[in-house]
Structure formats: structure tokens, C-alpha cells
Amino acid sequence: MSRKIIKNSLGYDSNLYVYQDKQMFNYSVDTILLGNFITLNRKVNYLLEIGANNGALSIFIAERDEKLKIDAIEIQEKAIELAKMNVRLNEKNNQIKLILNDFNLFYKEHSKNQLPKYDAIVCNPPFYKVEANIKRKNASQELLIATHEIKLNLEQIISGSAKIIKQKGYLSFVIPTERMVDCLTLLRKYNFEPKRVQMIYPREDEKSNLVLIESRFATGWGTFFDKNIYLHLNDKFKHEYRDEVKELYKPKKVKR
Structure with a gap:
């Protein structure tokens, strides 16, 4: 089956664009809001995105701070192919390093090799727990992996992040409200303190x-x-x- 790849703008009033495969995960308002929500300052120089997919979130964050270096890890080869196209398209090669790997292996290798820890980690995680009838869903396997906890779950993300983040480093998520208690409980379990919470409502x-x-x-x-x-x-x-939401669709520049 041929891929349905289209070019979309990334945010308002910016020169950012991304190629997206309509049969895979596509960025939405949650991606943009997370990109502007995370704390960036002069102490945040090295950031990891877990589950980069087509690179939209890392590209948006890189636009906020041209001095920021980002490692963007993704397990799906098709998604990495798109991410490479998008990083080149937006001229972010000097900021974003794409990594094809399973996060559950990546953080162990990173920790074992005593590589520099991250100042911040960000993730728009698979939202949904695996259900018994998941195979019946009318969606591609690539989309299911991006949206369901098939390859990676919330606890694995948080426990793994604790191994490769600096003391007082930032770990940020956007998740369904129904999973907020799950997230807060797991953060405390692995020595993360929830510091900022912002609720999103359709209306x-x-x-x-x-x-x-x-x-x-x-x-x-x-x-x-x-x-x-x-x-x-x-x-x-x-x-x-x-x-006010349209304003949040523009990358908020960081002053160093």
C-alpha cells in the first residue's frame, strides 16, 4: 500500500512545516501545547524526546531555543524516515539528533556508558493501555504503537528517565486527564516531584x-x-x- 504523505504547517505564523503520513500518528494540539509548556532556560541545554515519531515536537521545541541540543528517540523506522525529512526541511540538523532505538534499551545503554545526563526529558506518550480487542481497531500497526502501550508504557518511561536525568531535571508530559492520577503516582514512585500542572478543556x-x-x-x-x-x-x-490558543501555536522564544 502506498504511503499518503502530505506537507502541513507546524504552528501559526512560523516557517515550520512537517511531512506526515496520514496512516500514522499526526501531530495535533497536544503536541504544540506541550512544546510551549515545557520549561526552557539557560540551564536547559540538553534535552531528550521519547517517542519522536515524525519529529514535529522536537522541531517545534528547537525553534524556541536555537542553542538547545535535542536527542529524539523513536522505535519505528517509518517514523524516523519522516523525521529525517522534517529535520532537514526545517534546517534543524545542527540541533536535533535522531535515534532509532527502543527506549527500554536506550536508557540502559546510556546509563551503563555513563553518558551525560539530560537537563530535560519530554514525552507525548502512548495514551492508552493495551486492550484485549486492540487488534480489531481500524488503525495501522504504526498508529497503534504510537497511541497504545504496546512497546512502551508510562511506568517504563518514568523509571527509565530517572536513570538518565540530572538532579532537578525536568520531565514533562501531555496525557489524557483520565490518566493524570496514574502519572502523578508513578512520578512520586521514581523520585520525581510534580511541579506544574495545567488542565486543557475543549470548551x-x-x-x-x-x-x-x-x-x-x-x-x-x-x-x-x-x-x-x-x-x-x-x-x-x-x-x-x-x-489565546492561537498564540500558543507560535513557538515561545527563549531569552538566554
Whole structure:
């Protein structure tokens, strides 16, 4: 079957574009919001993205800080092929290093070889637990791997990250709100303290469906909730994003 690859803009009012395979995982609002949510400053110079897929998140983050170096790991070869195209397209080769590997092997090798630890780790993880009827879903295997815990689950991401992150390093996620307690519990289990939480709602009169979580490794307690994000106006016939959300679709530049 031939691949359906199309070129899409990445964010608003930017020169960023990505090639995407419509049969695989495609970036959405959660990718963009996570890209602008994570803390970047002069102390964050070396970042790891777990599950890079087509490279959209790493490219967006690299645009925020031209001095940032990013390792982007991905287990699927087809996704890495797209990511390579997208890194070249956006001229981020000097910032982003793509790694084809299983994170469960990668963090062990990284730790065993005593390679430099990361200042920050970011992940838009497989959202859903593996279900008994997963094979019946009308989706490609590549999409199922990106969205379900087939190759990598939340606990493996957090426990592995604890081995390769600096003290007080940042570990950040975007996950479904229904999995927030799972995430917070596992973070504490592996010595990460949840520091910032931001709820995302489709509209003001609807339930939250996504949450942004930023934690720090081996640091003091204390969690703060940022202002809620409401994506759309309450009028269900209008599907465009609110003005404040459109602003979040632009990479927030870092001043060093």
C-alpha cells in the first residue's frame, strides 16, 4: 500500500512545516501545547524526546531555543524516515539528533556508558493501555504503537528517565486527564516531584480531556496549577481556536 504523505504547517505564523503520513500518528494540539509548556532556560541545554515519531515536537521545541541540543528517540523506522525529512526541511540538523532505538534499551545503554545526563526529558506518550480487542481497531500497526502501550508504557518511561536525568531535571508530559492520577503516582514512585500542572478543556462547559504535567527529579515538594486552557469558544458550531490558543501555536522564544 502506498504511503499518503502530505506537507502541513507546524504552528501559526512560523516557517515550520512537517511531512506526515496520514496512516500514522499526526501531530495535533497536544503536541504544540506541550512544546510551549515545557520549561526552557539557560540551564536547559540538553534535552531528550521519547517517542519522536515524525519529529514535529522536537522541531517545534528547537525553534524556541536555537542553542538547545535535542536527542529524539523513536522505535519505528517509518517514523524516523519522516523525521529525517522534517529535520532537514526545517534546517534543524545542527540541533536535533535522531535515534532509532527502543527506549527500554536506550536508557540502559546510556546509563551503563555513563553518558551525560539530560537537563530535560519530554514525552507525548502512548495514551492508552493495551486492550484485549486492540487488534480489531481500524488503525495501522504504526498508529497503534504510537497511541497504545504496546512497546512502551508510562511506568517504563518514568523509571527509565530517572536513570538518565540530572538532579532537578525536568520531565514533562501531555496525557489524557483520565490518566493524570496514574502519572502523578508513578512520578512520586521514581523520585520525581510534580511541579506544574495545567488542565486543557475543549470548551468552558466541557470536561477536561488533556493535562500538561511538568515534574523535577530529586527536588523538594510542592505542586502548582497553571491557568486552565480552553481551546474553543462555547459555541459548538464554531471550531476555530480561541485567540489565546492561537498564540500558543507560535513557538515561545527563549531569552538566554
